[in-house]
Amino acid sequence: MNSTPFTFPKIGIRPTIDGRLGGVRESLETSTMQMAQTLADFYTNNLRYLNGSPVECVISDSNIGGIREAADCEEKFQREGVGLSITVTPCWCYGSETMDMDPHRPKAIWGFNGTERPGAVYLAAALAGHTQKGLPAFGIYGKDVLDSGDLSIPEDVAEKLLSFAKAGIAVAYMRGKSYLSMGGTSMGIAGSVVDSVFWQKYLGMRVEAIDMTEFIGRMNNDMYDPLEFKKAFEWVQKNCKQGKDYNDQAHIRTRDQHDKEWIDSIKMALIARDLMVGNPKLKDLGFGEQSKGHFSIAAGFQGQRQWTDYFPNGDFMEAILNSSFDWNGKRAPYMLATENDALNAAGMLFGQLLTNSAQVFADLRTYWSPDAVSRVSDGYQLEGLASDGILHLINSGSAALDGTGEQSDLDGKPSMKPHWDISDEEVQKCLKQTSWHPSMGEYFPGGGMSSRFRTKGGMDATMIRINLADGLGPCIQIAEGWTVDLPDEVHDTLDSRTNPTWPTTWFAPRLNGTGVFCSTYEVMNNWGANHCVMTAGHVGDLYITLASMLRIPVYMHNVDRNRIFRPSAWRSFGTNNLESADFRACQSYGPLYS
Numbered sequence: 001m002n003s004t005p006f007t008f009p010k011i012g013i014r015p016t017i018d019g020r021l022g023g024v025r026e027s028l029e030t031s032t033m034q035m036a037q038t039l040a041d042f043y044t045n046n047l048r049y050l051n052g053s054p055v056e057c058v059i060s061d062s063n064i065g066g067i068r069e070a071a072d073c074e075e076k077f078q079r080e081g082v083g084l085s086i087t088v089t090p091c092w093c094y095g096s097e098t099m100d101m102d103p104h105r106p107k108a109i110w111g112f113n114g115t116e117r118p119g120a121v122y123l124a125a126a127l128a129g130h131t132q133k134g135l136p137a138f139g140i141y142g143k144d145v146l147d148s149g150d151l152s153i154p155e156d157v158a159e160k161l162l163s164f165a166k167a168g169i170a171v172a173y174m175r176g177k178s179y180l181s182m183g184g185t186s187m188g189i190a191g192s193v194v195d196s197v198f199w200q201k202y203l204g205m206r207v208e209a210i211d212m213t214e215f216i217g218r219m220n221n222d223m224y225d226p227l228e229f230k231k232a233f234e235w236v237q238k239n240c241k242q243g244k245d246y247n248d249q250a251h252i253r254t255r256d257q258h259d260k261e262w263i264d265s266i267k268m269a270l271i272a273r274d275l276m277v278g279n280p281k282l283k284d285l286g287f288g289e290q291s292k293g294h295f296s297i298a299a300g301f302q303g304q305r306q307w308t309d310y311f312p313n314g315d316f317m318e319a320i321l322n323s324s325f326d327w328n329g330k331r332a333p334y335m336l337a338t339e340n341d342a343l344n345a346a347g348m349l350f351g352q353l354l355t356n357s358a359q360v361f362a363d364l365r366t367y368w369s370p371d372a373v374s375r376v377s378d379g380y381q382l383e384g385l386a387s388d389g390i391l392h393l394i395n396s397g398s399a400a401l402d403g404t405g406e407q408s409d410l411d412g413k414p415s416m417k418p419h420w421d422i423s424d425e426e427v428q429k430c431l432k433q434t435s436w437h438p439s440m441g442e443y444f445p446g447g448g449m450s451s452r453f454r455t456k457g458g459m460d461a462t463m464i465r466i467n468l469a470d471g472l473g474p475c476i477q478i479a480e481g482w483t484v485d486l487p488d489e490v491h492d493t494l495d496s497r498t499n500p501t502w503p504t505t506w507f508a509p510r511l512n513g514t515g516v517f518c519s520t521y522e523v524m525n526n527w528g529a530n531h532c533v534m535t536a537g538h539v540g541d542l543y544i545t546l547a548s549m550l551r552i553p554v555y556m557h558n559v560d561r562n563r564i565f566r567p568s569a570w571r572s573f574g575t576n577n578l579e580s581a582d583f584r585a586c587q588s589y590g591p592l593y594s
Helices: 024-046 067-080 119-133 155-174 196-203 213-220 226-239 255-277 280-284 315-322 342-355 370-376 424-432 488-495 520-525 540-550 568-573 578-589
Strands: 010-015 057-059 082-089 107-111 138-140 178-182 206-210 296-301 335-338 360-368 390-394 435-438 449-452 460-469 473-483 504-509 531-536 554-556
Touching: 010 024, 010 067, 010 155, 024 057, 024 082, 024 155, 057 067, 067 082, 082 119, 082 155, 107 119, 107 155, 119 138, 119 568, 138 155, 155 342, 155 540, 178 255, 178 342, 196 206, 196 342, 196 473, 213 255, 226 255, 255 296, 255 315, 255 449, 296 342, 315 335, 315 449, 335 342, 342 460, 342 531, 342 540, 360 520, 370 488, 390 520, 460 504, 460 540, 473 540, 488 504, 504 520, 540 554, 540 578, 554 578, 568 578
Parallel strands: 010 057, 010 082, 082 107, 107 138, 178 206, 178 296, 296 335, 473 554
Antiparallel strands: 360 390, 360 531, 390 504, 435 449, 460 473, 460 531, 473 504
């Protein structure tokens, strides 16, 4: 079953040229088109879509010297499904005649830094035109002067090219898709009051909604692939070990009840996926309408309490769909938020599209100060990255199993990787480090199984949250940091104070002495909601670039200034306090799809 049954946006490359015939243009035709082809090869060799296939590029049929050729290029881009564009040139061109005028398409300009021809002069002129016309574009200008005809891509240019493309593909991929709200508001959580205006105007997506009785109907009427259910059931029996029952005597359930809960949990996972992306097998079973799905790339399951008071919780469903593997093997995760927290679902979606990897949904549950840890653990002293305290990321067993940290990056450090880079051995390690426990009866009277694991320490990680503020709209906070290891006895002492059946990540943000990042306590104290998303890697800069494309301000982050990459128009709103300038720019331009 393909987890990404959608078409992917292509990168449009626009080679622009000095339009003066009679010696000037003719001398530049070959080198300009070579620059475009070099960029296309660079992207194809370095970027992949969610399904693992190389990113596709579309190059204008001719160099663009004026409006006629710009229009021909645009016609081709529309026909070929181009979702973002980058204009490249080694020379002077006619700025306002050659620019990309599509208001919704993320766009960048790479002006060659050479002295023989003024590609950088065109870059400055064209960016000024974009700013004047209200069409923000990213400017890419290398630090070092290169010789004419040099087709290499300097490292600083490559970094910006990749940042722009990753964020631009995310923007273009989201457009026209949907968020599927499975149920309504969970326990009064504001994030699960789904704001369709946010999804429509900022992300270009629609909100689809179903009642949770759809699950009951499909379960009762066998609206799922029975062969896949059998395969999934056998896989679960082999790979999902059931652990200790931590319930008190009044809430302990029988073996028969556990077996029934496992069956229902597996069916729920199949049904949730089918609701999101459809399943052609359902048509063969006589369920033509149900086979189509809701064209959803992100979803949320309300669960508590109207479902979980009577039926198994959604922990297994959410954990396995959010992971990069299941009974069908390795595949792209399905973004499914606990408690229908649509804002966290959006954050998970952003992280997945920027990194092609699984995301961890978690509560930002507790700040543990060094003194508090020492007090409850017989004097243990936090040290190293954790010396200023740690944050406890934990939720009710729904986090992606990739979050165990049993996958390794190229340096051997724990990570969460794109599914095509995960080895079979790493899949087995993730499964072995995860145990499944009968859910706590006072939380989940309807039963279900909750996962338990501990994230390995030493993972570079980024914690983010999208919030909605009345009068402002969506806004984002970002905290780069690391996962932390604790001695077993210390972990057990701290972890058991909350719920021993849930997965735990100990997180230490990177402190830089600026704003709220003066202490770990202040990061916790200024977090905007009860939930967060954890992404592998220090990728706060990618989130900032994506947010600027969508016109969502970032009000809290610890990303170094030299890593921040926003459209050149943002400079017009201030070059000193970039956070304030970001707010002014986003307010001035408004939502991308307004």
